[in-house]
Amino acid sequence: MKKFFLACSLLFCTLAYSNPVETGHARASLITNLQDSQQESFYIGVRLEMQEGWHTYWENPGDSGSPFEAKWNIDQGFIIENVEWPTPVTIPYPPLMTFGYEGDVVFPFKVFRSLDSELSSISIDFDFLICADICIPEKASLTLDLSTAIPNSLVDAAVNSLPIDFIQTQSFVEGDHLKIKFKSSQPVSKAYFFPREDNLFAYTTTQKWDRLSEDTYEIAVPILNDEVGSFSGILRINDEGFQVKEELESAPSMSLWQAILFALIGGLILNLMPCVFPVISLKVLSFVSMGGNDDSKIRNHALSFVGGVMSTFLSIAAALIIIRSTGSMIGWGYQLQSPIVVGILTLIMLGIGLILLTNINFAAGLTTLGSSVQSRNDYSGSFFTGVLAVVVASPCTAPFMGAAIGYALLQPSFATLPIFLALGLGFAGPYLLLALRPDWISALPKPGAWMETLKQFFAFPMIATALWLMWVFMVQTSGDALILLLILGLILGIAIWMIATFKGRWKWVGMLATFLAAIQMFNNLPENTSELAADSSSEQWSLTIESDLQAQDQAYLINFTAAWCITCQTNEKTAFARDKVKEYFKNQDITYVKADWTNRNEDIAIGLARYERTGIPLYIFWKPGMPGSKILPAVLTEDILIKSMQ
Amino acid sequence: MKFFITFIATCCISIASYAADIKLQNPSINIKAPNFTALDSYGNNIQLSDFIGSPVILEWTNHECPYVMRHYDENNMQSVQKMALDAGIVWLSIISSTPGDQGHVNPNKANALTSSRAASPAHVLLDESGEIGMLYGAKTTPHMYMIDANGILRYKGAIDDIGRGMQFFDASLEQAKNYVSSQMSELIANQSLAISSTTAYGCSVKYNYD
Numbered sequence: 001m002k003k004f005f006l007a008c009s010l011l012f013c014t015l016a017y018s019n020p021v022e023t024g025h026a027r028a029s030l031i032t033n034l035q036d037s038q039q040e041s042f043y044i045g046v047r048l049e050m051q052e053g054w055h056t057y058w059e060n061p062g063d064s065g066s067p068f069e070a071k072w073n074i075d076q077g078f079i080i081e082n083v084e085w086p087t088p089v090t091i092p093y094p095p096l097m098t099f100g101y102e103g104d105v106v107f108p109f110k111v112f113r114s115l116d117s118e119l120s121s122i123s124i125d126f127d128f129l130i131c132a133d134i135c136i137p138e139k140a141s142l143t144l145d146l147s148t149a150i151p152n153s154l155v156d157a158a159v160n161s162l163p164i165d166f167i168q169t170q171s172f173v174e175g176d177h178l179k180i181k182f183k184s185s186q187p188v189s190k191a192y193f194f195p196r197e198d199n200l201f202a203y204t205t206t207q208k209w210d211r212l213s214e215d216t217y218e219i220a221v222p223i224l225n226d227e228v229g230s231f232s233g234i235l236r237i238n239d240e241g242f243q244v245k246e247e248l249e250s251a252p253s254m255s256l257w258q259a260i261l262f263a264l265i266g267g268l269i270l271n272l273m274p275c276v277f278p279v280i281s282l283k284v285l286s287f288v289s290m291g292g293n294d295d296s297k298i299r300n301h302a303l304s305f306v307g308g309v310m311s312t313f314l315s316i317a318a319a320l321i322i323i324r325s326t327g328s329m330i331g332w333g334y335q336l337q338s339p340i341v342v343g344i345l346t347l348i349m350l351g352i353g354l355i356l357l358t359n360i361n362f363a364a365g366l367t368t369l370g371s372s373v374q375s376r377n378d379y380s381g382s383f384f385t386g387v388l389a390v391v392v393a394s395p396c397t398a399p400f401m402g403a404a405i406g407y408a409l410l411q412p413s414f415a416t417l418p419i420f421l422a423l424g425l426g427f428a429g430p431y432l433l434l435a436l437r438p439d440w441i442s443a444l445p446k447p448g449a450w451m452e453t454l455k456q457f458f459a460f461p462m463i464a465t466a467l468w469l470m471w472v473f474m475v476q477t478s479g480d481a482l483i484l485l486l487i488l489g490l491i492l493g494i495a496i497w498m499i500a501t502f503k504g505r506w507k508w509v510g511m512l513a514t515f516l517a518a519i520q521m522f523n524n525l526p527e528n529t530s531e532l533a534a535d536s537s538s539e540q541w542s543l544t545i546e547s548d549l550q551a552q553d554q555a556y557l558i559n560f561t562a563a564w565c566i567t568c569q570t571n572e573k574t575a576f577a578r579d580k581v582k583e584y585f586k587n588q589d590i591t592y593v594k595a596d597w598t599n600r601n602e603d604i605a606i607g608l609a610r611y612e613r614t615g616i617p618l619y620i621f622w623k624p625g626m627p628g629s630k631i632l633p634a635v636l637t638e639d640i641l642i643k644s645m646q
Numbered sequence: 647m648k649f650f651i652t653f654i655a656t657c658c659i660s661i662a663s664y665a666a667d668i669k670l671q672n673p674s675i676n677i678k679a680p681n682f683t684a685l686d687s688y689g690n691n692i693q694l695s696d697f698i699g700s701p702v703i704l705e706w707t708n709h710e711c712p713y714v715m716r717h718y719d720e721n722n723m724q725s726v727q728k729m730a731l732d733a734g735i736v737w738l739s740i741i742s743s744t745p746g747d748q749g750h751v752n753p754n755k756a757n758a759l760t761s762s763r764a765a766s767p768a769h770v771l772l773d774e775s776g777e778i779g780m781l782y783g784a785k786t787t788p789h790m791y792m793i794d795a796n797g798i799l800r801y802k803g804a805i806d807d808i809g810r811g812m813q814f815f816d817a818s819l820e821q822a823k824n825y826v827s828s829q830m831s832e833l834i835a836n837q838s839l840a841i842s843s844t845t846a847y848g849c850s851v852k853y854n855y856d
Binding site for chain 1: 812
C-alpha cells in the first residue's frame with residue numbers, strides 16, 4: 001500500500017503541483033516578495049486561508065496537534081530557511097490549550113540564491129494538521145514560477161511582524177510557577193508566554209501578569225516540575241511577539257547568600273590565579289621578613305593590605321553600578337577592553353619586573369613590593385600592594401566567581417555591593433587571618449638570603465604577564481601602536497636604571513622623561529581600530545545564531561572569549577587547539593562559534609546576559625535532542641571538553 | 647451532566663491558582679494511581695481498585711481520530727493489546743469524547759468496533775463526562791498510562807517515540823520505539839520504568855468545553 005503511494009507520487013508529482021490548492025478546509029498558495037531578478041535574497045510565503053473555525057499549529061502545538069512539515073523542491077544555487085514562526089495565538093479547548101493560527105496566515109521562508117542561478121519554478125510539499133473540533137491531516141503540493149511571480153505585499157507584512165527581536169527576561173521559579181520579568185516601554189494590556197519546549201510548562205487559558213514598576217512587568221507561567229533549567233519561546237505583548245531565551249542559573253535560582261558564599265570562595269581561589277600569584281607571593285615574602293617583628297606592626301601591615309583590596313573592590317563595584325545605570329552592558333574584565341588600561345598595566349608589570357631585578361627601594365607607592373622592610377611605618381605601601389593585586393587580578397576569573405558576579409550584576413544595586421565585598425574578603429582572607437593572629441607568621445619559613453633570590457625570580461612571571469598584555473594590546477590596536485608601547489617600555493627601563501644608578505637630581509630627570517613620554521604616547525594612541533580576524537575554523541557569532549543553528553538541527557559550541565581573558569586563552573591551548581578536539585568537532589559535525597569580546601561589544605554582552613553571565617569564559621553547547629543548550633565547565637582540558645559534549 | 651462539570655470545576659478552582667480554568671490533573675509517577683469508577687460497554691460497573699494484583703494499562707481512544715486510526719489500521723495497537731493480554735495485564739480502553747463530538751460511541755457501537763478491529767481490551771470504558779480523562783490529565787488520543795499490580799502509576803505519555811509532528815503520517819510504526827510494549831516486563835516486575843513520562847501526541851481529547 002505504502003509502496004504504491006510512493007510510486008504514484010513519483011510518477012505524478014510533477015503534474016500534481018499547482019497554485020493555489022484547495023486542501024479541504026483551507027486554500028494554500030505560494031506567494032513571494034521578489035521584486036526584480038537581481039535580488040539575492042527574498043522571501044517566499046506559504047499562505048493558508050483556513051475556513052472559519054479551523055486552525056493549524058505553532059511549532060509547539062500545546063496540549064495536542066502538530067506543526068506543519070515543509071519539503072522544498074528547489075534548484076541548485078538556492079537555499080531556503082524557515083526564519084521564524086509567526087507569533088501564535090491561543091486556541092483554547094478547555095481544559096486543553098493549543099497554540100496556533102486561525103484565519104489567514106502566511107508562513108515566510110527566506111530564500112538565498114546565487115545570481116548565476118536561473119529564476120525558475122520552486123515547489124513545496126506542505127503537510128499540515130488542520131483542526132476545528134476534529135483534526136484532519138491535509139496536504140498541499142504548491143508551485144510558484146519565480147520568473148513571472150508578482151510581488152505580494154502580504155509577504156512583507158508577514159516578515160515584518162515575525163517575532164525576531166529578543167526581549168531580555170529575568171526569571172525564577174516560585175512555587176509551581178515560573179515568574180518571567182520583562183521590560184516594556186509600551187503599556188501592556190495583554191500578555192501571554194508561548195513556551196517552545198513541550199514538557200516544562202502547563203498550558204493555561206490565561207497567564208497572570210503584574211506591573212511591577214513604570215516599565216517592568218512579571219508574568220507567571222505554571223510549570224510541571226521545578227526543574228526548569230533553560231527555556232525559550234515567544235512572549236506576546238499586546239499583539240506583538242518577542243523571542244525569549246533564558247538559562248536559569250542552577251535552578252532554583254541562586255540566592256543572595258549562595259552568591260555571597262561563591263564570591264568568598266572565588267575570591268580566595270583568585271589568589272592562586274596566574275595573574276595574581278606573583279604579586280601576592282611578593283607580599284607574602286614581605287610578611288616573612290617581618291617575622292620576629294612586633295605583632296602590632298604585622299597586624300597593621302596586613303590590615304593596610306586588606307584595606308587596599310577592599311577599597312579597590314568597592315570602587316569597581318561602584319563603577320559597575322554607575323556604568324550599569326547608564327544602561328550599558330558590561331562585565332568583569334571590562335576594564336581591559338580599553339587599550340589605555342592595558343597599556344598602563346603592561347608598563348606597571350614591566351616596571352615591577354625590572355625593579356625586582358635591581359636593588360632599588362622605592363620608598364612609597366606601588367613599588368614597595370616585597371622589600372618594604374626598611375620602611376616599617378609606611379603602611380601606604382601595603383595598601384597600594386592591595387590595590388595593585390586587585391587591578392592585576394581583573395583579567396582572571398576564578399571558579400565560582402563568574403556565577404557570583406553574574407548574579408551580582410543582574411541584581412539591584414544593594415545586592416551588588418555585598419557580593420563584591422565578599423569577593424574582596426575572600427581575596428584578602430589569608431591576610432585578614434594574619435591580622436587577627438600575627439603570631440601565625442612564625443609558621444612561615446625563616447627569612448634569609450633565599451628571599452632575595454626568589455624575589456629576583458618573580459621578576460620573570462611579571463615580565464611574562466607584561467608580554468601577554470602586550471599581545472592583548474596589539475590585538476586591540478595595531479602593530480604600530482605596540483611599537484610605541486615597547487618604546488615606552490624602553491624609556492621606563494632607562495628611567496629605572498637612572499634611578500638605581502644616580503643620586504639626587506638625575507633620579508627626577510628619569511621620572512620626568514618617563515612621564516612625558518607616557519603622555520605623548522597616550523595622546524597618539526589609535527582608537528580600537530583592529531578588525532578582529534575571524535579564524536577560519538570558527539563561525540562568526542551573532543545574537544540569533546543559537547536559534548538559527550537549532551532551527552537547522554545543527555549541533556554547536558559557542559566560545560565566548562577575549563584576548564585579555566587568561567583563563568580563556570589557557571582553555572584555547574589545553575582544549576580547543578588540540579587535534580583530538582578538532583577531530584571530534586569534525587566527526588560529530590559540531591559548528592564551532594567564537595564570540596570575541598576583546599573589544600567592547602554590546603551584542604556579546606547581551607548574549608552573556610542570557611546566561612546570567614557578565615564575565616568570560618563561557619562555553620555553550622547544544623546538539624539535536626537536547627531540550628536546551630548547556631553551559632560547559634569554565635576550566636577545560638580536552639578530556640573534560642569532549643566528555644561534557646557526550 | 648451540568649452538575650458534573652460544576653463539580654469538577656469547583657474541585658479544580660480550589661486546587662488551581664487560576665480560577666476560570668478547568669484544569670487537568672497531572673498525576674505523579676511512582677505513586678498510587680487515582681482510583682475511578684466507570685461503566686463499561688457491557689454495563690458493568692468497573693473500579694480501578696478491582697484490579698489490584700494485576701497490572702493495568704489505560705488507553706485513551708477515539709476511533710475517528712486520524713492518529714488512532716493509523717495505529718489500528720496497521721494492527722499496531724491490537725498487537726500491543728495482545729501482548730498485554732498474554733502477559734496477564736488488564737487493558738482498559740477509555741473514550742472521553744463528549745456526546746455529539748468526534749469519537750463518542752454508544753455501548754453497541756463500542757463493542758462493534760472492538761470486534762471489527764479485532765481489538766482485545768479487557769473493558770471499554772465510556773467516560774462521556776470526561777471525569778476520568780481530567781483526573782489522569784489525558785490530553786490526546788492515543789494517550790497511554792501504565793499502572794503496576796500494586797496500583798502504582800508507572801508511565802504516562804505517548805505510545806511510541808514518533809512524537810508530534812506531521813512525520814507521524816510517514817513514519818513506520820513498526821520501527822518506532824513503543825514505550826508500552828518495550829516496558830511491559832518491568833511493569834510486571836512492579837519496577838519503576840526507565841522512561842516514565844513522555845509528551846503524548848495525537849488529536850485532542852474531545853472534552854465538553856462549552
